[in-house]
Amino acid sequence: MKAPIALAGLVAGAALLAAPAGADLPFEGQTLTVLNWNGYGSDTELALRGFEERTGATVRHVYHSGGEELRQILRSGGIGQIDVALPNPTYILQMVEEGMLQPVDPDLLDNMSKIAPNFLEVDDLYSDGALYGVPWVWGSTGLTYNTEAFPEPPTSWLVLWDEANRGRVAFMDSPIEAVMLAALHLGQDPHDPDLDAVRSALEELHENVQTYWGSSDDFNRAIITGAVTVGNYWSGNAGSLIAEGHPVGYVIPDEGAAGWLSTWVIVRDAPSSDLAHAWIDWMISTEFQLGWAEDPEAGAPAPANAEAAALLSDAARGRVQAYGEHAERLSIMQSLTPEQQQVYTDLLAEVKSGL
Amino acid sequence: MSGVLWRGWVWLVLALVYLPILALIAMSFNASRYGTFPFEFTLRWYEALAENRRLWEATLRSLWLSLAVAAAAGAIGTMAAVWMSRFGRGGARAMQGLLVTAITVPWLILAIAILLAALWVGVGRGLVTLFLGSLVVAMPYAALVVATRLQGLGPDAGLAARSLGAGPVRAFLLVTLPLIARAVMSGVMLAFVITFNNFPLHFFLAPFGFNTLPMEIYSYVISGYVPDINALSAIILGGAVMLGLAVMGWRRLRGG
């Protein structure tokens, strides 16, 4: 029943045995605090037990529901209490400027060499030549549709604006995703669009939107029952629905889509920087990445660890949507200035209110 | 008007109040992870829950916080109530006004006010902030419950004891307190459930990593849940109702 998990457990166990026998656990009794979404890989039993067995440290989680909230948690007291967090690289530069992060020392990460090189070329990971973000998983926010409502896969974001889909659209409750998608739809530079045009496009879209989904659960229930028939959704989660046999399809539309990376960062004044490095090394290890991706119910995105990506079973590859050809048509999200962020946040809030 | 119709209405309302709860309990035995039909019986969410340390830890955290706050609220609230009934005179009205005002402020607004003030002072979120915030929300309920009882009591008993030579503290402990013990207990219980329940305060004031049960449930619902949260909710709601029924049954037996 839980064969892939058991498999991952075996792999992790084997790795443990390979460690020098009799070595004391280096971080016995310490606690690592992780800031992440609920249910996003790092709080699985695989992640927690594996880390505990390797280091002796226990892990606790602080949950957020979006990049804005993540930074807000650090601003309002999380620094000094939280060791590691998992922002989108879009936010890294600004977080560095706000003094929230400390650089990552790649030499302390044995598994760094396994990260696919193209992910390490993303500019937003670096500030003044120092590495701040370690790529973990990647994916896209593409067009997800109910195959019963759309026997022919839609190929353009236009379908969200189509009057035929009034009240049947689920749209992601994220300012940057909303602005980028509207810009792609308008044929504008997704990184620097005309905001007035974006606002009108989103206001027009609002007429069709049934919900601004904030959780994968909102989206899952709505799309598999047909309460909504189309929307923008994360690749890994859509892949899980498809793999489970639900009437769901996922495409990268002709206009392109937003692509994202999830990256681990170390928070400034992290209670234990060594422990934080050990955690990141475990998170990017082949054992963990493979184990997570192979868990059919985990909704994992595609692994950034090239070795893990190469070892994926076909079923898992489809589920996590680890397709290189997708990557070429994505606009990887880029950093926003604080002013842009405030403007984007206000813009979406105003559109959402419908007033 | 026929009494049958009135009674039917009461049962109908009761049934409607329990409809979502029964649905939740039923769905906690449903195999679909998206809460959809056809219904297929399973116990796997309860098995998953048994392995979910985080939810149990959060439940324990919530219990400890609520117990500590309830105890403090009971003590401080009872003191205030005694003061209002015995010595307050004009001050009693002012105190009551203050208590009622504290209850009237919506929790969201109070939570934000306390958070901003705590940030301004330089304390920010933390256990102390959370404790004091929860206390100030719960304490007025305890105080008002005890004050109501004391008012029904009148000053006679305590005065009688004092006229027989008991000091004010002895008179309170030996005479008044036993008389209001049940009200104090009710006040403590009310403070407990209010603290347990107060998501806005937890959300804005708890130190990071100190996830109470409502915070865990919120993060599950917000970031995509796993149905073991169904199982936990079913246990809590079902358990609370059973406990209530058991207490009532016990009282009835005892009361003859």
Place this chain on the structure above:
Amino acid sequence: MIRSRTGGPGVARALRPAEWPRLALMAPATALLIAMVAVPVAMLAWFSLLSGPGVSGAVTGREWAVMLDRPQLYGGLLLRSLALGLGATALCILIAWPTAWALSRHVAPRTRSAILALLIIPHLTSALLLIYAMYVLIAPGGPMMTALAALGLAESRDTILFTRWAVLLMLTYMYLPFMVMALFAAIERIEPTVLDAARSLGASGWARFRHIVLPMTLPGLMTGLVIVFTPAAGSFLEARILGGANGMMFGTLIAEQISRANNQPRAAAMAITLLAVILLLLGVFRLLAMRAFPGAMRRPGAHGSGGWGG
């Protein structure tokens, strides 16, 4: 410290040694209420004027200007919150009044206390659990929609989840038992003999309700108004989870200012606005009630006896 027994009577009373334990009784509660409610709420007004970031910066009042600049958004959301709060309160009264009356007059005391307990117990666990239970019930493909579809009343893919109706339903559900409690306590205080007397003097059912029952339950109604309308209008969670695209409330946006936008001054300005409007409305209702039924709101011993709104 002056312990003179020869000073003026006022001084003597204030400073008699025996007063100190008395003050010690009320000091913790008073200090707590002032430090954790009065001061923070008052400081909101000041925070709302700051330029930021956080609770720092110059006094500019910029956030008020931003809000006044977009009356459609902020005013509109405020009206929506008040409408949802009032709607939920009205529904609660409509459902709770007959329930409380029936409980008081038509149900045996033993069954009555059992029913009251059953009504309130789930609502004492956690608001989140109840919201979540409602989510499970009304979700697309969930029990309610499947049942309605089976009866041919709806398509199974329809849902009221993610609409304002879902928020209204939830707010009503959340506070109904508290309204029943408040009204039940008020109805219990009406002596049956008063109604019998009125009947024997020829008062019709409506007249008895209008002239006796309604005025006598008015304090309970006002209590109910405070414990239902205030939290309902100031809520954010129900809308955040069940409201979807069209259910956003003023409270939701306040919470987002803190949890997302990092705009504490605007959060403070919005919180003050909401609080002021809620208190104002409560005052207006009280005034209306007093005008409609002079004397009904002034009961002997109103202080502390459950008449928190009265």
